[in-house]
Amino acid sequence: MLRQPHTTFLLFLKMADEQSHPPFNKPSPIPKGKDWPALLAKDGDELEIHYRHTLEELGKRSGMLGVIFRKAQNKIQDPAKLRRLIVDLIDKEQWSSLSADVKGDAYEGLLQKNAEDVKGGAGQYFTPRPLIAAMVDVVAPQPGQSICDPACGTGGFLLAAHDYLARHHALDRAQKKKLKSGTFFGIELVDSVTRLCAMNLLLHGIGGSEADGQGLEDLPVITKDALAGKHGEYEIVLANPPFGKKSSVTIVNEVGESSKESLIINRDDFWASTSNKQLNFLQHIFTILKQHGRAAVVLPDNVLFEGGAGETIRRELLKQADVHTLLRLPTGIFYAQGVKANVLFFDRKPAQEKPWTQKLWIYDLRTNLHFTLKENTLKRGDLDDFVKCYNTKNRHERIEGERFKSFTYEELAKRDKVNLDIFWLKDDALEESANLPAPEIIAQEITDDLEAALEQFTTIAEDLKK
Numbered sequence: 470m471l472r473q474p475h476t477t478f479l480l481f482l483k484m485a486d487e488q489s490h491p492p493f494n495k496p497s498p499i500p501k502g503k504d505w506p507a508l509l510a511k512d513g514d515e516l517e518i519h520y521r522h523t524l525e526e527l528g529k530r531s532g533m534l535g536v537i538f539r540k541a542q543n544k545i546q547d548p549a550k551l552r553r554l555i556v557d558l559i560d561k562e563q564w565s566s567l568s569a570d571v572k573g574d575a576y577e578g579l580l581q582k583n584a585e586d587v588k589g590g591a592g593q594y595f596t597p598r599p600l601i602a603a604m605v606d607v608v609a610p611q612p613g614q615s616i617c618d619p620a621c622g623t624g625g626f627l628l629a630a631h632d633y634l635a636r637h638h639a640l641d642r643a644q645k646k647k648l649k650s651g652t653f654f655g656i657e658l659v660d661s662v663t664r665l666c667a668m669n670l671l672l673h674g675i676g677g678s679e680a681d682g683q684g685l686e687d688l689p690v691i692t693k694d695a696l697a698g699k700h701g702e703y704e705i706v707l708a709n710p711p712f713g714k715k716s717s718v719t720i721v722n723e724v725g726e727s728s729k730e731s732l733i734i735n736r737d738d739f740w741a742s743t744s745n746k747q748l749n750f751l752q753h754i755f756t757i758l759k760q761h762g763r764a765a766v767v768l769p770d771n772v773l774f775e776g777g778a779g780e781t782i783r784r785e786l787l788k789q790a791d792v793h794t795l796l797r798l799p800t801g802i803f804y805a806q807g808v809k810a811n812v813l814f815f816d817r818k819p820a821q822e823k824p825w826t827q828k829l830w831i832y833d834l835r836t837n838l839h840f841t842l843k844e845n846t847l848k849r850g851d852l853d854d855f856v857k858c859y860n861t862k863n864r865h866e867r868i869e870g871e872r873f874k875s876f877t878y879e880e881l882a883k884r885d886k887v888n889l890d891i892f893w894l895k896d897d898a899l900e901e902s903a904n905l906p907a908p909e910i911i912a913q914e915i916t917d918d919l920e921a922a923l924e925q926f927t928t929i930a931e932d933l934k935k
Contacts, residue, residue, distance in 0.1 A: 475544040478524065479559050481537065481668045482508065487565040488672065498534060498671055503527060508555055516555075517548040533676040536667040536688060565672075596625055596709040596767065597802050603852035604707060604765045604812060605629045607859045609637075612644045614652070614704040617757060619695035620750065621655030624666040626707040627689070628673055649674055655690035656700060663692040696734055696749050702759045709767035710750035712805050740785040743778035747771070751813075752782060755790060758817035767798075770809040773889040780886040787878060787887070788824040790815040793864065795831045795889065796855060800914065801840040802847045807919070809835075824882075828875045829889070830867060832858055836894040839910050 486505035489497040497504060503523045511519050520543050527538035545551045610616055610630050618626045634640070634648060653675055657663040667690050670676050676689045693700070733744045739752045747768055754764050772779065773795075786792055794814035803810065818825040832855050840847050858873045860866060869875060874893060881887060 484564045533671045599849040601629045605633045616705045617654040617703040618708050619656045620710040624669045627653045653689045656695040660692045666690045706764040741778035741781040762817045783887040787826040791825045797833045797835045799835045799838045799840050830875045833872045
């Protein structure tokens with residue numbers, strides 16, 4: 470479970486107050502009397518009572534404030550501690566002026582810390598910012614297009630798309646209003662993460678207030694199981710669905726014996742029924758795209774080569790969508806150990822006899838590249854060549870290079886199980902011992918491979934027990 474520090478609510482109230490002053494001058498989403506200055510003005514028991522009432526009152530609101538403060542409780546009963554936290558710690562800092570990298574947008578920072586502290590904790594929620602930025606740059610959203618992330622975490626993709634639109638377009642008044650409400654749609658399974666996402670979005674001006682007459686259907690982020698069914702149709706989907714185990718539910722019988730049962734999702738609008746969560750997310754994302762809608766999705770390697778349902782889904786996707794680009798990501802950039810991942814870019818198309826995919830272009834950012842989470846982190850500059858090769862302005866005029874090659878539909882369809890796990894560069898480490906990476910990198914890569922294999926074996930073992 471994600472630990473939600475009690476400071477989160479206080480930090481949010483402080484940042485909302487900062488943003489109502491220069492240089493931001495945004496209208497505060499917090500009603501007067503329930504805001505940061507009201508807390509600063511109180512002391513002793515009066516402060517504790519006022520803070521408790523503030524949380525209760527804001528939790529009853531509709532719109533984004535209701536999402537953020539619903540069921541919020543004051544965990545700091547000692548008024549002296551509460552006063553010290555408010556006055557000495559939080560109020561002394563200008564949180565909004567800290568660069569995004571320093572504060573990690575405050576809330577994404579909380580998640581990131583949790584990911585580092587707890588193995589397999591919230592790591593699945595955290596996509597490296599440089600990767601998000603490059604994905605948004607090549608997708609290049611336009612004003613008025615609806616953008617969804619069906620596994621949104623703290624809203625990294627939605628915020629990056631918001632910043633891209635604000636930076637690249639001179640928006641008129643109507644477009645600015647649409648950017649605030651009616652452009653971004655996030656779905657998140659875990660309620661405490663939805664809360665962090667809502668804070669993050671609201672501080673960036675996304676999500677209307679009660680005054681805008683915002684109902685539940687207009688909220689930019691909601692808590693629900695995205696895979697349970699369609700929740701709308703969108704022009705753009707940007708996502709990094711959670712990695713890890715197959716979907717399963719633990720069943721406990723009358724005598725207290727527990728057994729895991731795979732959650733095989735059966736949906737009429739899916740091509741295949743499977744308990745593989747990533748394959749289900751891939752199918753789900755296809756279903757929520759409008760005709761000619763565009764998707765960029767982070768997916769683990771197994772989606773490219775798994776047989777059975779995997780093969781069926783790849784065949785159908787190549788036929789019914791224009792699957793035009795695959796970015797092979799380097800290892801060592803995610804908190805979840807052992808993850809080998811990719812970004813798949815595809816456009817949904819109307820039904821027709823012949824397959825929509827003509828050429829799949831693959832960019833290899835993995836072979837002979839070594840990144841780590843601490844010393845040699847992935848930077849936006851590491852993706853510059855990919856962005857240039859992608860050629861957003863006219864992707865039909867692409868040029869092959871050492872790391873960028875195209876494969877025709879006929880070549881792909883002929884491959885065993887339509888396997889898209891394709892490499893062509895020579896791995897230096899395999900060619901010559903002099904070129905071997907440092908011992909700690911080799912050790913880490915072996916560990917990653919073993920952990921990934923162990924996870925797959927665990928899943929198989931659980932399946933065999935049934």
